[in-house]
Amino acid sequence: MPKTQYWDYTFEDSMDVIAKLPSVAGRIYQNVFKNGKVPNINPDADYGHNLAHVLGFSENKDFVELMRLYLTIHTDHEGGNVSAHTTHLVGSALSDPYLSLAAGLNGLAGPLHGLANQEVLRWTLKLRDAVGVNASDETIKDYIWSTLKSGQVVPGFGHAVLRKTDPRYSCQREFALKHLPSDPMFQLVSKLYNIVPRILTEHGKTKNPWPNVDAHSGVLLQHYGLVEQDFYTVLFGVSRAIGVLSQLIWDRALGMPLERPKSLSTQDILKIVKK
Numbered sequence: 216m217p218k219t220q221y222w223d224y225t226f227e228d229s230m231d232v233i234a235k236l237p238s239v240a241g242r243i244y245q246n247v248f249k250n251g252k253v254p255n256i257n258p259d260a261d262y263g264h265n266l267a268h269v270l271g272f273s274e275n276k277d278f279v280e281l282m283r284l285y286l287t288i289h290t291d292h293e294g295g296n297v298s299a300h301t302t303h304l305v306g307s308a309l310s311d312p313y314l315s316l317a318a319g320l321n322g323l324a325g326p327l328h329g330l331a332n333q334e335v336l337r338w339t340l341k342l343r344d345a346v347g348v349n350a351s352d353e354t355i356k357d358y359i360w361s362t363l364k365s366g367q368v369v370p371g372f373g374h375a376v377l378r379k380t381d382p383r384y385s386c387q388r389e390f391a392l393k394h395l396p397s398d399p400m401f402q403l404v405s406k407l408y409n410i411v412p413r414i415l416t417e418h419g420k421t422k423n424p425w426p427n428v429d430a431h432s433g434v435l436l437q438h439y440g441l442v443e444q445d446f447y448t449v450l451f452g453v454s455r456a457i458g459v460l461s462q463l464i465w466d467r468a469l470g471m472p473l474e475r476p477k478s479l480s481t482q483d484i485l486k487i488v489k490k
């Protein structure tokens with residue numbers, strides 16, 4: 216096959232894997248947490264509706280709307296994050312889109328990456344159990360300072376490249392303000408939004424004190440009854456596939472080369488260290 220055609224096959228495989236993902240995610244969810252029966256995909260409904268459907272939530276139109284939002288904002292925002300870069304790296308060996316995506320999702324499973332939304336939810340539930348849902352700002356501030364003073368981070372705040380509130384956080388907040396303004400966990404998350412950035416700024420050890428995408432998604436899923444936290448990274452992966460596989464098609468269309476970072480010999484390293 217001439218190199219100029221590589222993109223076409225990458226496109227076809229990518230479309231196939233993206234089309235299959237709601238069924239795969241539904242199979243995982245139903246096998247692990249429910250009765251093993253996966254509802255059939257409805258070819259006349261959109262992707263978000265079908266994702267809600269295979270999980271058993273399509274009767275709730277707000278949850279369907281949440282899936283549409285969730286799928287859109289988690290696709291990607293640039294190519295440097297672990298899952299996007301890993302998919303690109305493995306794909307640069309001309310491994311097919313299935314293999315490349317599988318590699319990327321292994322990265323997504325790390326707590327500093329896609330697993331972070333579970334970590335945030337766990338931390339927020341721990342906070343709720345410790346201080347109560349109606350805790351005063353002062354009590355929450357004390358809890359956050361004690362977290363920081365014990366050398367831990369406040370999960371969901373900060374980002375490798377963003378230096379303001381993650382726009383993906385803002386759209387989830389808008390969704391919550393519209394659909395679940397009186398949910399106690401959302402109200403707690405809202406309080407954190409007002410309190411944490413100021414404390415992190417005063418603490419002085421973080422470049423970006425603002426919340427990121429992972430700081431919000433867990434409470435929205437919990438609100439609608441999707442409470443199985445171990446499933447959240449699978450859900451993230453369905454969305455991320457659309458972003459990273461689109462990038463993979465472009466990699467092939469642009470003829471991107473095999474990626475190979477430079478290595479240094481011990482002598483080279485010694486020279487740097489001695490400088």
Ligand code: MLT
Nearest residue numbers: 291292295296297375428
């Ligand atoms: C992501 O969406 O992958 C996260 O924001 C992490 C990152 O961009 O580094």
